[in-house]
Amino acid sequence: xxxxxxxxxxxxxxxxxxxxxxxxxxxxxxxxxxxxxxxxxxxxxxxxxxxxxxxxxxxxxxxxxxxxxxxxxxxxxxxxxxxxxxxxxxxxxxxxxxxxxxxxxxxxxxxxxxx
Amino acid sequence: xxxxxxxxxxxxxxxxxxxxxxxxxxxxxxxxxxxxxxxxxxxxxxxxxxxxxxxxxxxxxxxxxxxxxxxxxxxxxxxxxxxxxxxxxxxxxxxxxxxxxxxxxxxxxxx
Numbered sequence: 617x618x619x620x621x622x623x624x625x626x627x628x629x630x631x632x633x634x635x636x637x638x639x640x641x642x643x644x645x646x647x648x649x650x651x652x653x654x655x656x657x658x659x660x661x662x663x664x665x666x667x668x669x670x671x672x673x674x675x676x677x678x679x680x681x682x683x684x685x686x687x688x689x690x691x692x693x694x695x696x697x698x699x700x701x702x703x704x705x706x707x708x709x710x711x712x713x714x715x716x717x718x719x720x721x722x723x724x725x726x727x728x729x730x731x
Numbered sequence: 732x733x734x735x736x737x738x739x740x741x742x743x744x745x746x747x748x749x750x751x752x753x754x755x756x757x758x759x760x761x762x763x764x765x766x767x768x769x770x771x772x773x774x775x776x777x778x779x780x781x782x783x784x785x786x787x788x789x790x791x792x793x794x795x796x797x798x799x800x801x802x803x804x805x806x807x808x809x810x811x812x813x814x815x816x817x818x819x820x821x822x823x824x825x826x827x828x829x830x831x832x833x834x835x836x837x838x839x840x841x842x
Contacts, residue, residue, distance in 0.1 A: 620773075647828055651832075656834060657834065658819065658832045658833055658834040658835060659774070659819070659832040660832075661829060661830075661831075664829065666828075674829070675831075706773055706774070708773075708774075710828060712828070713823075713828045717761055717762035717764070717779055717781070717823055717828075718828050719764070719776045719779065720774075720776065720821075720830060721776070722773035722774045722775070723773050724772055724773045725771075725772070725773055
C-alpha cells in the first residue's frame with residue numbers, strides 16, 4: 617500500500633533552474649497539498665487542491681506553481697529556483713472533511729537544495 | 732503565521748516515564764490534531780480531538796483540549812525509545828481542511 621509517493625527524494629539545483637516535484641496518491645483522495653518544512657518554522661502550506669483541475673494558494677505560494685490534471689497526481693513546480701527555496705517539501709492528501717475534520721496523509725518528503 | 736505553538740521545544744526523558752507536550756493556539760478551531768514525525772520521514776497522524784471534546788484517548792496517548800484557554804496537551808504514558816520523534820499540533824482555523832502546524836516538540840526517550 618504505497619499511500620503518498622513523492623519524487624525525487626533528493627535534488628540539488630542551481631539558482632535560476634527549474635524543476636518539478638511529483639506527487640502521487642493511491643487512496644482516491646479528493647484533496648491534495650504541498651507543504652514546506654524549514655528549521656524552526658514548522659510546516660507551511662504552499663498550494664492545495666480540492667479536486668481534479670482545481671488549485672489554490674496557501675500561506676507561502678510565491679515562486680511556486682502547481683497543477684492537478686489527474687486526481688491522483690499533484691505537481692509542484694519551481695520556475696526559477698532561489699536559495700530561499702532550499703527546504704524539505706511534503707506532499708499530502710486527504711478525503712473531503714466531515715463535520716469533525718479530516719486526517720491528512722503525508723509523503724516521505726523531498727529534500728531540495730538550491731545553490 | 733503559526734496558529735499552534737508547541738511547548739516545550741525539546742524534551743528529554745527516560746524510557747518508562749511519561750511525556751507531556753503542550754500546544755497553544757490563537758483563534759477558534761473546529762478540531763485539533765497531533766502528528767508525529769520521525770527523523771527524515773513524513774508526518775503521521777496520531778489523534779484528532781473536536782472542539783466540543785475535552786479529552787480523548789488512543790492507546791498510550793491522552794489528549795486534552797481546553798478551548799477557553801486555547802490550549803491542548805498530549806500525554807504519552809510509559810514512553811519507549813521508539814517514541815523518539817517530533818510531535819506537532821495542527822489546527823484548522825475554521826477551514827476544516829487547511830491545517831496550520833506548530834513548530835513541534837522534539838521528544839527524546841533515552842533507553
